[in-house]
Structure formats: C-alpha cells, structure tokens
Amino acid sequence: MVAPPPVEPRGASSATRLRRLRRSAGMRDWLAESRFDSGRTIYPIFVRPGTGPRERLASLPGIFRYSPEEGARHAGEAFEAGVPAVLLFGQSQRKDPRGKEAYNPDGPVARTIRTIKRLWPSLVVISDVCICGYTDHGHCGVRSKGHVDNDATLAILEKIAVLHARAGADFVAPSAMMDHQVAHIRGALDRAGFSDTGILACSAKFGAAANGPFRDDADPSVAVADRLEYQLDPRNTREALREIEHDIAEGADLVLVKPALPALDIIARARDRFHIPIVAYQVGGEYAMIQAAAERGWIEARAGAVESLTAIHRAGADLVVTYFALSLARWEQERVD
Numbered sequence: 001m002v003a004p005p006p007v008e009p010r011g012a013s014s015a016t017r018l019r020r021l022r023r024s025a026g027m028r029d030w031l032a033e034s035r036f037d038s039g040r041t042i043y044p045i046f047v048r049p050g051t052g053p054r055e056r057l058a059s060l061p062g063i064f065r066y067s068p069e070e071g072a073r074h075a076g077e078a079f080e081a082g083v084p085a086v087l088l089f090g091q092s093q094r095k096d097p098r099g100k101e102a103y104n105p106d107g108p109v110a111r112t113i114r115t116i117k118r119l120w121p122s123l124v125v126i127s128d129v130c131i132c133g134y135t136d137h138g139h140c141g142v143r144s145k146g147h148v149d150n151d152a153t154l155a156i157l158e159k160i161a162v163l164h165a166r167a168g169a170d171f172v173a174p175s176a177m178m179d180h181q182v183a184h185i186r187g188a189l190d191r192a193g194f195s196d197t198g199i200l201a202c203s204a205k206f207g208a209a210a211n212g213p214f215r216d217d218a219d220p221s222v223a224v225a226d227r228l229e230y231q232l233d234p235r236n237t238r239e240a241l242r243e244i245e246h247d248i249a250e251g252a253d254l255v256l257v258k259p260a261l262p263a264l265d266i267i268a269r270a271r272d273r274f275h276i277p278i279v280a281y282q283v284g285g286e287y288a289m290i291q292a293a294a295e296r297g298w299i300e301a302r303a304g305a306v307e308s309l310t311a312i313h314r315a316g317a318d319l320v321v322t323y324f325a326l327s328l329a330r331w332e333q334e335r336v337d
C-alpha cells in the first residue's frame, strides 16, 4: 500500500494563527491534551523489620524506610491525601544466599500489607516480589557457578507472591527479571486460591544509571551487584518490547517500564502495540536529579515533578510509580484551598 500524501497546511502563513489557542490560562487548560494528577500515581514505600523510628534514605531526599506499623500509617496518610495505590519494598538485615527472609510470614512486607488492609481496605496494595533486599550478595536471584540461576529463583518468587497474596495484596509485582517469572507466579497464585490477585509485571526493566539511589539505599553493607545479566541493556528497544510481549502471554495484568524518562520511546511503542495498561516507574535517580537541582535552586521541584510526570503520561503510561506521589497530592490540595 502506498502511504497517502502529507496534508499540506494551506494558507499557513496568513489565516492560521496557532497562538489563538494559547491566549489565556483558561483556554490552555481547556485544550490540554493530557493531564497528570495524583489519581494516576503509585507511591513506593520501604519497610524493614522491627519497631524503631523511620530512617531517612540519603540518596532519596524526603523518602524514608519504616517499620511495618509506621509504613502502613504512612501509606494511609498518602491514601487520605489522594494517592490511590502503594508499592511496598521490603528489606531485612537477616540475609542469606537465597533471601529466605523474603517469604517469612512475619516479614516486614506481609505485616505492612495486613495492617494496611485492616485499616484502609480500599487502598490498592502492590508488593514488590524480589529477593535483593534479603540476599547477602545483593542480587535479585539465587547464585550458582558465578551466575544468577534463573530456574532456581522461580520457586522462591512463587513463595513470596503467595505470601503477599495471602496477606491481602491486590497485585504482586515481580521485579527480578527472571525468565518465566510471571507464568510461575500466576500458576502458584491460582493453585493457592488467589486467582483474583493480579500481577504487575516489571517487564522492561533496564540496568540504568538511575537505579543508583535505590541500590545505595537498599543496604550500603551489601556491595552493589551488577545486574546486567538479567536486566535490559539500555541500548535495546526490541528486546524490551519482547519482554513485555512475553509477560502478557504469561498472564500479566499490568506491565511496567522502568526507568521512565530515559525510556519514553519504549513506553510510547508499548502503548501502541499492546492493549494492556502500561505502568512506568520514575525511579530513584530520576527523582534525585530533580530534587538535587531543586536544592541548588536550579529547577523548581514542583514544576520539574509535574512536567516529568506529564511527559511520561503523554508518552503513553496510564499509571506512574513515583516518589513524588504524596507531594503531588499535597500540592493539588494547596491549589483547591
């Protein structure tokens, strides 16, 4: 088929004045093609065992790691401010090569889920399913012979997912980038009677520089592991789309691309190609870049946050995981008052 000829903008030099549509703030708001607000956010919350006070995360200014009780309370605070969903990440100092604390029923994530669901049942709870917060080597999978062993990791991910589903998670979010993790988790959930628990598949996860702050803060005592054996090479597009395609075939309900701004092309192509909700993760480094520039007075934090999130949405993300979620909800409240 021959493509139709491009439509020539006839008379563009005289009659057409594109600025007519930009004359006032009201006109611009009325004609805005995309709008992003806190109703489309997912707020990451970090939890660890115990009861102590929250700890600040040095590379993620304004973000903390909480005890399960405090983490649940913070999630509730976000929900009451207008954030509809949270993504829980767990961590423990009790580490071993297989990360078995990750499926301890009294572990921090399961406890936080139970408390949130008791107090704020309509807050959407998504739980990260991975072992890097619990392994002594810092990898997202079990190691053997100098490599991360894909298939040996799957059974562990299944146990974590079932534990989180039993605790009340609405979605589990496998992020280990192991092949077939979605199929295995779907099967395990169904066998355990959790056919209504969804899967947010972290399908296209790049081994990106912007993951740095998250890793620094995960646990400074564990050496930063090179994850390029399982995460995507930032030079690749089709490989990312292939990961998404496979996860959809394996039963994903939602698919995720991360990081977000450095992967807008992937988000846009996934949006065109697949009829499934697309979630983007504005990762720690993306948040830290805006916050660091804001601290120096070089970028205004709110404008930087809103513009980056709008761009991610404009590219095709339905929902965005962002450390700005609670701030955004609060900024919106200020405007109403």
Ligand code: PBG
Pocket (backbone or CB within 6 Å): 128, 130, 132, 140, 175, 176, 210, 211, 212, 213, 214, 215, 227, 282, 283, 284, 285
């Ligand atoms: C690991 C995981 C990471 C993130 C989410 N899950 C770190 C990594 O892969 O390096 C990144 C989140 C962020 O950077 O904010 N399972």
Ligand code: ZN
Pocket (backbone or CB within 6 Å): 130, 131, 132, 133, 139, 140, 175, 176
């Ligand atoms: Zn991991």
